[in-house]
């Protein structure tokens with residue numbers, strides 16, 4: 001089977017350093033495997049979208065030498081596919097409507113665990129839709145973070161797959177599109193390690209294949225905080241791509257080279273790249 005990897009940014013701002021690391025890491029894994037590298041713009045959450053950022057991210061990637069093997073998939077154009085997946089879950093009674101408010105769920109830490117709504121139905125108000133989660137341990141082997149086990153009922157409960165506003169959740173759209181794009185390995189930041197068990201469960205509910213997973217260390221600043229909080233310290237400037245690209249490659253433990261443009265730098269990194277040499281920790285700070 002041909003390796004297919006992807007980079008799936010959300011248009012919530014310009015490309016930042018943590019995303020650049022995920023983009024470069026997934027590109028290197030795909031190139032190393034002789035496979036394809038695909039793009040997906042995860043623009044299904046209009047309230048969180050920052051105008052212009054989808055175009056700015058897509059324009060920035062080639063400046064860093066990151067050219068996809070197919071045109072990008074836009075989640076905003078995939079609503080029919082999410083509707084079909086949702087109907088499949090509804091037809092098999094795997095989802096239920098929920099009118100619970102935050103305060104209804106306060107005693108349970110905001111989690112829903114009863115497989116049915118505990119608030120009275122409000123026919124005049126649209127519900128959220130939740131997936132019924134049994135008491136089950138989802139187990140998988142992450143290529144970098146090692147064996148993982150998560151009890152879904154404890155950690156996620158009956159999670160929302162369609163919001164009150166009618167938007168589909170990231171979890172649903174992600175599994176439908178990973179399957180649609182034929183992704184064989186998901187390479188992304190460790191901040192999403194926690195979502196993986198939910199995604200594997202959804203794949204089982206929908207009869208979709210489960211790809212392999214490789215969660216890269218999260219980029220932390222010197223104080224151990226997620227880098228997005230202090231992005232200014234690590235600018236990602238597509239008009240001057242070399243400094244950020246060199247730093248991203250160093251973060252992924254690639255040796256420095258003297259290449260003078262982004263394409264050459266990536267080509268040299270591709271030759272030197274060994275996925276087994278990627279850092280195994282769940283987060284480390286950038287030099």
Ligand code: GLU
Pocket residue numbers: 007008009010042174187188192
């Ligand atoms: N869209 C997500 C983000 O930008 C990444 C999703 C994924 O790689 O599964 O954080």
